[in-house]
Amino acid sequence: MIDSIGDAMKKATSTLPIPTVVPDAPELQKSGDVGNRTLWVVFVIMVISSIAFYAMAFRVPVQKRLFHILTAFITTFAAISYFAMAVGDGISHNKIVIKEKQKNFPDVDHIIYREVYWARYVDWSVTTPLLLLDLSLLAGLAGANILVAIVADVIMILTGLFAAFTVDSGPKWGWYAIACIAYLVVVYQLAFNARGVVKGKDSKTATFFTAIAGFTLILWTVYPVIWGVADGSRKADVDAEIVAYAVLDVLAKPVFGFWLLFTHDSLSSTGSIEGFWANGFGKEGTLRVGDDDEGA
Numbered sequence: 333m334i335d336s337i338g339d340a341m342k343k344a345t346s347t348l349p350i351p352t353v354v355p356d357a358p359e360l361q362k363s364g365d366v367g368n369r370t371l372w373v374v375f376v377i378m379v380i381s382s383i384a385f386y387a388m389a390f391r392v393p394v395q396k397r398l399f400h401i402l403t404a405f406i407t408t409f410a411a412i413s414y415f416a417m418a419v420g421d422g423i424s425h426n427k428i429v430i431k432e433k434q435k436n437f438p439d440v441d442h443i444i445y446r447e448v449y450w451a452r453y454v455d456w457s458v459t460t461p462l463l464l465l466d467l468s469l470l471a472g473l474a475g476a477n478i479l480v481a482i483v484a485d486v487i488m489i490l491t492g493l494f495a496a497f498t499v500d501s502g503p504k505w506g507w508y509a510i511a512c513i514a515y516l517v518v519v520y521q522l523a524f525n526a527r528g529v530v531k532g533k534d535s536k537t538a539t540f541f542t543a544i545a546g547f548t549l550i551l552w553t554v555y556p557v558i559w560g561v562a563d564g565s566r567k568a569d570v571d572a573e574i575v576a577y578a579v580l581d582v583l584a585k586p587v588f589g590f591w592l593l594f595t596h597d598s599l600s601s602t603g604s605i606e607g608f609w610a611n612g613f614g615k616e617g618t619l620r621v622g623d624d625d626e627g628a
């Protein structure tokens with residue numbers, strides 16, 4: 333469709349007798365072979381990791397499975413999103429109009445259509461909260477703080493999506509700024525609140541949390557940088573964008589997951605979750621039939 337816009341414009345301008353202002357053909361920024369192959373490779377990595385995580389889940393008792401299940405869900409969602417992008421779904425075009433000044437002529441609009449991989453944002457809006465849940469449960473973060481981190485995280489991804497589709501640069505960087513503020517809230521919850529509470533656990537869990545949360549925060553901070561040079565300022569081409577996110581996604585999901593689960597399995601019981609998430613609604617806390625009659 334985009335090509336036909338370009339063709340139509342070329343045809344129209346070629347039939348003009350005296351070209352007064354010659355609008356150039358729209359530029360299409362899309363992925364090539366490298367990008368497409370990368371998407372398939374990451375899809376396969378996500379599928380294999382998911383199978384491994386589900387297998388690891390079945391090897392531990394159901395009471396200790398929460399981290400395994402969360403981590404397997406993360407790579408499962410990523411596999412679905414990478415499949416969507418590899419087959420060409422989950423991709424749209426963002427139209428950008430750049431006014432180019434001409435000497436002695438009116439300005440010429442330079443139009444760019446750039447592929448936006450919106451399936452990524454759908455993936456991130458589900459998987460980054462799950463990653464945060466993994467880390468929060470490991471640290472023993474309070475429920476209210478977990479919610480703050482997750483809501484801030486969802487705001488970060490959604491405003492990042494708006495930024496990716498905005499046409500004018502003012503609102504685009506405005507949305508980006510909102511997303512960055514939301515990201516700072518996430519950083520605060522992990523780096524201060526979660527780190528504070530994990531100190532109350534055994535030293536192995538505390539040291540492990542500091543290492544894996546530090547790894548996570550460094551990785552996550554690279555995402556907005558890539559966004560800035562890719563979707564943001566369009567300095568990086570689409571293939572470079574795909575490869576950069578692919579490396580980060582593999583580190584942030586499968587590598588993070590294997591590290592978390594192998595270490596979790598070797599940690600003492602303080603690394604595990606008790607209560608409902610381990611045992612469901614047990615005898616304590618359920619209302620027994622006849623309770624009311626007992627006092628009568």
Ligand code: RET
Binds near residue numbers: 555556559
């Ligand atoms: C965006 C752009 C707007 C500003 C910020 C961003 C942050 C994104 C992050 C994404 C993390 C993704 C992960 C995926 C795992 O596979 C939305 C790029 C701050 C932090 C961990």
